[in-house]
Every structure is written in C-alpha cells, then in structure tokens.
Amino acid sequence: MFTLTTDFFVMRQFIFALQIYGCQMNIADAQRVAGVLTSLGGKKINDENKANIVILVTCSVRQKGEERVRGKIRDIRRNNQKAKIGLTGCMIHHGEEKLKKMMPELDFVFRIDDCWKLPEICGLVSSRETAKKPENYFSLAPEIDSPVHAYVPIMNGCNNFCSYCIVPYARGREWSQSAKKIIADAQNLLNAGYPEIFLLGQNVNSYQCPETGMRFSELLRNIDAIKVSGKNKKDEKKWWLRFISPHPKDLSSDLIQCFHDLKHLTPWMHLPIQAGSDRIIQAMNRHYTVEEFAQLVHKLREIRPDIAISTDVIVGFPGETEEDFLKTLDAWKRFEFDFSFISQYSTRPGTAAAKIKDDVSTAEKKKRWTRLNDVQREISTKKLAELVGKEMEVLVEKVGENYVQGRTLQMQNVKLMTGKGHNILEGEFVRGRINKSRHWSASGEVIE
Ligand code: SF4
Numbered sequence: 001m002f003t004l005t006t007d008f009f010v011m012r013q014f015i016f017a018l019q020i021y022g023c024q025m026n027i028a029d030a031q032r033v034a035g036v037l038t039s040l041g042g043k044k045i046n047d048e049n050k051a052n053i054v055i056l057v058t059c060s061v062r063q064k065g066e067e068r069v070r071g072k073i074r075d076i077r078r079n080n081q082k083a084k085i086g087l088t089g090c091m092i093h094h095g096e097e098k099l100k101k102m103m104p105e106l107d108f109v110f111r112i113d114d115c116w117k118l119p120e121i122c123g124l125v126s127s128r129e130t131a132k133k134p135e136n137y138f139s140l141a142p143e144i145d146s147p148v149h150a151y152v153p154i155m156n157g158c159n160n161f162c163s164y165c166i167v168p169y170a171r172g173r174e175w176s177q178s179a180k181k182i183i184a185d186a187q188n189l190l191n192a193g194y195p196e197i198f199l200l201g202q203n204v205n206s207y208q209c210p211e212t213g214m215r216f217s218e219l220l221r222n223i224d225a226i227k228v229s230g231k232n233k234k235d236e237k238k239w240w241l242r243f244i245s246p247h248p249k250d251l252s253s254d255l256i257q258c259f260h261d262l263k264h265l266t267p268w269m270h271l272p273i274q275a276g277s278d279r280i281i282q283a284m285n286r287h288y289t290v291e292e293f294a295q296l297v298h299k300l301r302e303i304r305p306d307i308a309i310s311t312d313v314i315v316g317f318p319g320e321t322e323e324d325f326l327k328t329l330d331a332w333k334r335f336e337f338d339f340s341f342i343s344q345y346s347t348r349p350g351t352a353a354a355k356i357k358d359d360v361s362t363a364e365k366k367k368r369w370t371r372l373n374d375v376q377r378e379i380s381t382k383k384l385a386e387l388v389g390k391e392m393e394v395l396v397e398k399v400g401e402n403y404v405q406g407r408t409l410q411m412q413n414v415k416l417m418t419g420k421g422h423n424i425l426e427g428e429f430v431r432g433r434i435n436k437s438r439h440w441s442a443s444g445e446v447i448e
Pocket of ligand 1: 158
C-alpha cells in the first residue's frame with residue numbers, strides 16, 4: 001500500500017482540502033472522508049493550494065466530468081508541489097494503475113468504502129495502528145459543514161445496469177444500511193438542529209433493511225414519525241424529509257401513498273425518465289414504458305396535487321433517431337416536469353452502451369439538448385409564474401445583506417428580499433411572498 005511520511009504527518013497536525021464533483025452521494029462520501037481526517041487532528045480548509053492533503057471525490061457519469069478532474073489535479077500540482085493528492089469516487093473504476101498513468105500527479109487512490117483506512121493510506125499511522133474495519137463506511141461519523149441539508153446515505157451501489165451507466169461498476173452491487181441505524185442517525189441529526197433530512201441512494205427505492213427486510217416506504221414512515229421538540233419545548237420542531245434518486249420500476253403504490261400520509265415528506269419527486277421513446281428506454285435497459293411512467297405521474301399528482309416532479313434525461317443515446325427524439329419532446333409537453341437535468345450522451349467505457357456505435361453526432365446532440373431545454377424553459381417559466389402572489393415556506397440556504405435564498409417545499413429556487421439588518425440564518429424557515437418569476441427561479445419578499 002502507498003504510504004506517505006513527512007513531518008507534518010508525524011506531528012499529526014495537518015490541513016486538508018476536498019474537491020467534490022457530481023451528486024449528493026459524493027457530498028455525503030466527502031463528509032465521511034472529512035470525518036476520518038478530522039478525527040486524527042486534521043483541519044479542513046477550502047484552499048487546496050495551501051493544504052497538505054487534497055482529496056478529490058470524483059464523478060464518472062460524463063466524460064466532461066472526468067476531464068475537469070484531470071485539469072484540476074494538474075492545477076493543484078502546479079500550485080502546490082508539496083500536497084499529497086488523493087482520488088476516490090466513481091473514477092476509481094478505471095483502476096489504480098490506469099489512474100496513475102492518466103494522472104501522474106496523483107499520490108494515492110482509494111475506494112470510498114476503504115476511507116476508514118485513510119490514516120494508514122496517508123501515512124498518519126502505521127498499519128498496526130489502523131482502526132478496526134467498520135461494518136460499512138456509512139457508519140463512520142460524518143463531518144457536516146452545512147447547517148441546511150443533513151444527507152443520510154441509506155444504500156450504496158446499484159444492480160440495475162442501465163446500459164449507459166458506470167455506477168454499478170464504480171460503486172459495485174447494491175447494499176443497504178440497517179434501518180435502525182438510519183432512523184437513529186436521522187433522530188440525532190434532527191436533535192442537533194438540522195431542518196432537513198435528505199435520504200440518498202443510487203436506487204433509493206429498492207432499499208431493503210439487511211436485518212428486518214424493511215422496505216423503503218416503511219423506512220420513510222418510521223423516519224416521518226420521529227418527534228423533535230421545537231425551541232419552545234411544548235412545540236414540535238418543523239422539519240422536511242426528501243429523498244433522491246428513485247427508479248420508476250421500483251415506485252410502489254405504498255411509496256406513492258406516503259406523499260399523502262406523511263407530514264414531513266415534501267411534495268417533490270425526482271423521477272428519472274431518461275428518454276421519451278420506448279425503444280430507447282428499452283435499449284437503456286430501464287424496464288418501463290412511457291405509458292407505465294405516465295401512470296406513475298398520474299398517481300402521484302392524484303394523491304398529492306401540489307407535487308412537483310423533476311427528471312433526468314439523456315439526449316443522443318446511440319441509435320436515437322429524430323423520431324425517437326420527437327417522442328421525448330412529446331413526453332415533456334405531456335408530463336410538464338417542473339425542472340429537468342438534460343445531458344448529452346457520452347460513452348462510458350466498460351458499459352453495455354459503449355459497445356453500440358455512438359452514431360448521433362456531437363452537433364446533433366447539442367441541437368437536441370437546446371430543443372429540449374427550450375421546451376423545459378417554457379414549462380418551468382409557466383409553472384414559476386403561477387407562484388406570483390402566493391405565500392410560501394422557504395428553507396434558507398444562502399444569506400445576503402438584504403436577501404435570503406432557498407428552496408420551497410417543491411424544490412423551487414427563490415430569492416426573498418429582507419431589508420437591511422435582518423438576522424435570518426442559513427437553515428431557518430421563513431415565509432415569503434412571491435412577486436416576480438423568471439425562467440428558472442422566482443423572487444419576492446420575506447413576510448415572517
Ligand atoms: S439505476 Fe441505472 S442510472 Fe441509476 S445508478 Fe443504477 S445503473 Fe445507474
């Protein structure tokens with residue numbers, strides 16, 4: 001195993017920086033890396049050019065993401081000759097040897113499940129002193145530096161093998177954390193003051209407790225039942241519950257029912273459709289049809305009329321014809337997603353789709369992205385315009401001198417003017433009135 005030994009490590013006084021790419025799961029992973037290093041006396045800073053150790057938590061979902069990581073590593077080495085640079089996250093599927101060839105500036109790489117071994121990998125302790133292997137890396141204490149979102153990873157890996165996706169190779173097969181531990185973690189985070197519990201998993205709704213067999217909807221019900229006292233001990237604390245990302249094929253009726261029954265679960269569902277043509281959905285190995293997806297959307301909106309639905313889509317998948325793409329445009333007009341993440345297909349070596357000829361040109365992918373984005377902009381603009389004149393709850397994520405910015409229950413991004421000298425903090429709930437909307441956000445003023 002690669003080890004590092006220098007004075008600052010021997011002294012066990014060191015500073016480290018993290019670079020995080022990709023999804024919320026990588027933020028949760030980085031919080032565990034930070035937890036391990038902080039427990040050894042490390043101090044986290046934001047400037048990687050001044051750190052002794054820099055660790056990049058990477059994303060492999062798109063080729064561009066990997067290129068950004070390579071560029072960043074070159075920059076860090078140019079500006080900080082002495083730093084020990086490590087890499088973890090989804091790019092690890094390339095293997096240590098290939099990664100070090102691709103990026104000779106790298107000092108060490110590790111699988112995220114091995115982050116408990118970081119003290120040894122970084123040369124902070126000898127192999128004899130290395131901590132005992134935890135049951136799984138989720139049980140390591142995270143170092144959370146946001147007062148807003150408490151990310152709680154509940155499962156890791158994926159068994160679905162969507163043909164374009166690298167996650168099953170990068171993170172391995174699916175496993176779930178014990179429900180007892182998840183519920184205890186959520187309770188502790190709420191007691192500590194977090195206003196929002198955000199459950200995470202690559203295929204979050206295929207969760208199954210390894211001890212009791214508890215399924216995802218039951219887990220949600222148990223978490224929703226957690227009681228936390230408010231500032232005034234007699235009151236119950238206000239808090240929100242969210243999750244990401246579910247797979248349409250695992251969206252049970254009971255999970256849909258949760259949007260009606262649960263008090264803390266917010267009316268927002270991110271439900272990735274990925275394409276609007278059955279032929280392409282099948283080629284993606286996704287196991288649903290557009291009509292089945294439509295039934296899910298219908299049930300969700302029937303049970304919770306104010307629910308916002310967002311989605312992911314890939315344009316330019318190999319073999320996607322103009323006719324297929326027109327079906328995607330039709331799906332957008334039909335489902336009226338509140339917002340969507342649109343990506344252009346890029347081949348991920350090692351996946352099933354990599355064996356199919358990438359026959360949609362880059363120019364055509366760009367055109368399809370623009371056409372779909374235009375439709376989404378129109379829908380989002382229309383939906384946000386409907387907010388004007390309404391009052392709503394906002395969870396504050398950012399605080400300025402005379403404004404606050406945050407998310408509504410439905411995950412809309414809003415900016416509220418406060419007037420100078422306000423004392424609202426990040427992580428607090430405020431009530432606002434919306435008086436203006438744009439394409440992707442809305443604004444107004446704080447009224448409470
Ligand atoms: S469900 Fe599909 S897209 Fe999501 S992580 Fe698993 S393989 Fe990837």
